[in-house]
Amino acid sequence: MPVVEARAVTKVFRDFWRRPKVRAVDGLSFEVRRGEVFGLLGPNGSGKSTTLKMILGLLHPTRGQLAVLGRSPRDVRAKARVGYLPEESYLYPYLTPDETLDFYGRLFDLDARERKQRTAQLLEMLGLQHARRRTVGEFSKGMARRIGLAQALINDPDLVVLDEPTSGLDPLGCRQVKDLILTLAQRGKTVLVSSHQLADVEDVCDRVAILYNGRIQAMGSIPSLLEDTHQCRVTFPDLPAEQMQRLVAALRAALGTEPGIEHPRRDLEQFFLDVVEQARRAGGESSGAAPAQGVAAYLQPEAPAEAALQTLLPQIAPEPEPSSAAPAADAAALRAADEKLKQLLKPDKPS
Amino acid sequence: MRSVWAIALISLRNAIRSRVVVLLLAILVLGVIGIPLTVKSDGTLAGYVQILVRYTLGFTMGVLMLATVWAGCAAVASEIQRRQIHLLITKPVSAAQLWLGKWLGLVILNTVVLAVCALVTYGLLRWNTRAEILTPADRQLLAAEIIVARARLAPQPFAAEQRAQQRYAALQTRNELPTNMAPAAIFKALLNAVQIEANTIQPGGRLTWRFDLPPGVSATPTFQLRCKVASALLGPMSMTGRWVVGRERGGAACEVVADHPAHGQFSVSVPGRALAGEGAVRVEYHNINETPVTLLFDVESGLRLLVPVGGWVPNYLRALLISVCLLALIAALGITAGSLFSMPVAAFATFQTLVIFNTAGMVHSLATREASFAAALPGVVQPPGWLDEAMSWFYRGLELLIMPMQNDDPLAMVATGEWISWGDVSWTFAKQVVLASGVLMLLAVAALRRRELALPTD
Numbered sequence: 135m136p137v138v139e140a141r142a143v144t145k146v147f148r149d150f151w152r153r154p155k156v157r158a159v160d161g162l163s164f165e166v167r168r169g170e171v172f173g174l175l176g177p178n179g180s181g182k183s184t185t186l187k188m189i190l191g192l193l194h195p196t197r198g199q200l201a202v203l204g205r206s207p208r209d210v211r212a213k214a215r216v217g218y219l220p221e222e223s224y225l226y227p228y229l230t231p232d233e234t235l236d237f238y239g240r241l242f243d244l245d246a247r248e249r250k251q252r253t254a255q256l257l258e259m260l261g262l263q264h265a266r267r268r269t270v271g272e273f274s275k276g277m278a279r280r281i282g283l284a285q286a287l288i289n290d291p292d293l294v295v296l297d298e299p300t301s302g303l304d305p306l307g308c309r310q311v312k313d314l315i316l317t318l319a320q321r322g323k324t325v326l327v328s329s330h331q332l333a334d335v336e337d338v339c340d341r342v343a344i345l346y347n348g349r350i351q352a353m354g355s356i357p358s359l360l361e362d363t364h365q366c367r368v369t370f371p372d373l374p375a376e377q378m379q380r381l382v383a384a385l386r387a388a389l390g391t392e393p394g395i396e397h398p399r400r401d402l403e404q405f406f407l408d409v410v411e412q413a414r415r416a417g418g419e420s421s422g423a424a425p426a427q428g429v430a431a432y433l434q435p436e437a438p439a440e441a442a443l444q445t446l447l448p449q450i451a452p453e454p455e456p457s458s459a460a461p462a463a464d465a466a467a468l469r470a471a472d473e474k475l476k477q478l479l480k481p482d483k484p485s
Numbered sequence: 486m487r488s489v490w491a492i493a494l495i496s497l498r499n500a501i502r503s504r505v506v507v508l509l510l511a512i513l514v515l516g517v518i519g520i521p522l523t524v525k526s527d528g529t530l531a532g533y534v535q536i537l538v539r540y541t542l543g544f545t546m547g548v549l550m551l552a553t554v555w556a557g558c559a560a561v562a563s564e565i566q567r568r569q570i571h572l573l574i575t576k577p578v579s580a581a582q583l584w585l586g587k588w589l590g591l592v593i594l595n596t597v598v599l600a601v602c603a604l605v606t607y608g609l610l611r612w613n614t615r616a617e618i619l620t621p622a623d624r625q626l627l628a629a630e631i632i633v634a635r636a637r638l639a640p641q642p643f644a645a646e647q648r649a650q651q652r653y654a655a656l657q658t659r660n661e662l663p664t665n666m667a668p669a670a671i672f673k674a675l676l677n678a679v680q681i682e683a684n685t686i687q688p689g690g691r692l693t694w695r696f697d698l699p700p701g702v703s704a705t706p707t708f709q710l711r712c713k714v715a716s717a718l719l720g721p722m723s724m725t726g727r728w729v730v731g732r733e734r735g736g737a738a739c740e741v742v743a744d745h746p747a748h749g750q751f752s753v754s755v756p757g758r759a760l761a762g763e764g765a766v767r768v769e770y771h772n773i774n775e776t777p778v779t780l781l782f783d784v785e786s787g788l789r790l791l792v793p794v795g796g797w798v799p800n801y802l803r804a805l806l807i808s809v810c811l812l813a814l815i816a817a818l819g820i821t822a823g824s825l826f827s828m829p830v831a832a833f834a835t836f837q838t839l840v841i842f843n844t845a846g847m848v849h850s851l852a853t854r855e856a857s858f859a860a861a862l863p864g865v866v867q868p869p870g871w872l873d874e875a876m877s878w879f880y881r882g883l884e885l886l887i888m889p890m891q892n893d894d895p896l897a898m899v900a901t902g903e904w905i906s907w908g909d910v911s912w913t914f915a916k917q918v919v920l921a922s923g924v925l926m927l928l929a930v931a932a933l934r935r936r937e938l939a940l941p942t943d
Contacts, residue, residue, distance in 0.1 A: 147940070147941065187939045190571075190575045191574070191575065192571060192574065192575065192937065192938050192939035193937045193939050193940070194937055208934075210577040210578070210579055211577070213575060213576060213577045213578075214577035216575065218571075218572070218575045220568070220571055220572065222568070224567070224568045224569045224571050224572050225569070225572070226495065226498075226499075226569065228498065228502060237491055237495060238572070238576065240487050240488055240490070240491035241488045241491055241492075241573070241576040241577065241578055242488075242576065242577060243487050243488060243577070285572065
C-alpha cells in the first residue's frame, strides 16, 4: 500500500462568490512508497505547497482522491503517523524549545517520560541544548527551523513531510538535515520533501516529481531522470603526460571522437564543511546552533537504549519492501553502463 | 484528554499575552480596588454591601465578558491568521478537541480571575463590617437581614384562569360578548381584569395570601415581606398598613403596623415567631390608611416572602458559579465565532449576539404583541402582510432561542441576600454550559471540519 496515493487530484481556489479563480493543481496522480524519499520540485506557483497542504489535510481536493497511509488526510489516525515541517516557523514565540516540544508531544498523547526523553534527544541532535531556556521568538531563522524539524519528529512519524527543509539553514544544518532524511529512510520511514534547493533534493531523494502549472511534467528516480546514458565519465589518478597521451589516444581510437578530459572539482558543500570542522577543532565558539550531535536515539536505525521500541518497530515500521520494478530497471541500466565502461578501459591487446 | 489540556494551557497563555486582554485585566484590578473606595452608598449598611458586592463584582463580570469575547474570538481566528493552526491541525487533534481545549483555557482563566476578585471583595466586606466598627444594632441588622440567604417565595397561585373562563362563559350565555374582538383577546382582557381585582385593596379592605414554606427554613429573629405596589394617588406619598402573619395551624399570628411608600418596592420586617406552627403561612394586609386610598399590588411580583434558608457564603459561591456558567457561554460564543469568521468580524458578530441577548425584553414584546409590526409606524406605507407575518415569526424564533438562556442577575440576588439554590446552579449549568455551549461547539466543529485552514487568503 502506498504511503501517499494521489489520483487525478485537482485543486481549484475560488473567490468570495465561489467562482473558480486559480487552478493550483490539475489532475495530479502519483504514489509515494514506503521507505522512499520523494521530492516535489517546481518553480513558485507550480502547486507544490498546495499538494503538500492537501496531503496534510489543510486544504481539500476539489476533485480526485487522496489517501495518506491508507486513510483520508483528515483522519486523526493518519495524522498520528505524520510529521510536518512547514516552510515558515508557525511556532508559539513565547515558548522555550523544551515547552514547544512538550506541547507537541502532548498532542500526540506521549507520556511525560517519553516526551522528556525525546525532547532531550532531539535538542541534542539539533544542537539546541544550550538554547533550551530561551524562547523560540528570540531564535534566528535557522534555529527556529531546527525546532520546527524537532517538532515534526517528536512522534517518530512514519511519514515526514518537509516543506523547504533546508531553507534558512547554514550548510552545516543542511548537511545534518540531509543526513537525517537518509537516516529516516533507512528506518523505513517515508519522507516527502518540497524544495527549491535542487542540489539538496538530488542528494537525498530516491524519486522526484517536477511540477509546473499544477501538473507533473517529469517524474522518476534521480538516476533515470539525470543520467545521460550516451556519455560516461571515468575517474582515475592524475597520470604523467606520456601515459595520459597514450590513454587519450586509446580512447580516441575506441570512440572515434575526441574525449573530454578535465580535473574533477570538489563539491563546495563538502569543502565548506571541512573548513568549518577544522575551525571548530581549533576551538572557535558560536552563539548560534551548536554542531550536530548525531541522530536522536529513538530515530536511529539501531538504538540500544530503545530496545522496547525496536521490538515494536517491525510492527509499526516494517523494513522497506523489496525494490519495485522501476528501481530494478534503473540498477540493470547502471550495471550495463558499468560493463560498457570496463570494456572501453581495457588496455589494447598487443598486436 | 492530554491534548485537550495541552491546548487549554496554550490558549490560556495566549490570552494572557494578548494586549487587549492584559489591558482589560489591568482595568479590572483598578476597578476592584477603586469602586469600593470611590462609589458612595446610600449611607445604610445594606447599601454598602450592595455597592461592594453587586457593583464591584458586576464590574468584574463586565470586564471579564469583554476580555472573554476578545480572547475567545482570537483563540481560533488569530491562530488561523498567524497560521499556527497549521501545526495544530496536522497533529492527531480533532476539531472537537481543539474547540474544547480553547474553551477550557478561557473557562480556567475566567474562573481564576473571578475567584480572586470575589475573594478580594469578600475580604473587603468582612474588613469593613468587622464587629469593632459596627454598633450592636448594625451587627444584628447585618446578621439578620443583610449577610443572609433568603428564599423569595411567591404566594400560592389563585385560579385566575378558571375565574376568567367562568366570566367568559357567563358573558357568552348572556350573549354579551363583544362582536368586534377576537375570542382570545376577550379572554385576555378578562384575565387581566380578574388579576387586577385579586390584587386590589379598597380603603378599609383586606387582602390575603398563602405561602408554602420550603424545607430547610432556619430559625430567625425576623423575616421580610417584600412588596411592589401602586396607588390611585400620584406623587411621593406614605401609607399605613397592618400586616397579620401566622401559620394556618398552631402558633400565634403576629401583627405589624407599618408605614410604606404608596408606589414602588418596599420591605416589612416580621418577627420570626410568626413562622412557628404548621401549614401554610397566611399573610393579610389591611388597608388602614387614614386617607382613603385604593392600593394595587403588582400583578407579576406583588408580594414575596423572604425567609432564611442558608448561609451567605455558600450563596455567594453559588452566585459565582452561575457567573462562571455565563462566562463559559460567552467563551463558547467567541470561540465559535472565531471558528467561523476572521478576527474583526468574529468579535463584531459576538458583540452583536450579546446585544441581542441583552434586549430579551424588547424581543419578547415584539414577539408577543398582536399589533402588526408595521402598523406601529404611523404615516408609513403599510408593507405587505407576509412581511409582517415573517417579522412576527422571526421575533418568536429569536425569543425561543434567547429566553431560555436568561437568568436573574445572581450578583444582584446575593447582594440583596436572596437565596440561590443548587437547583438554580444546576439548571444554569445544564442550559448555558451543556446545552448552549454544546450546540455552539457542534456548530464550530462542523465549520472547522469543512473549512480549509490554509487558503491563500487566510
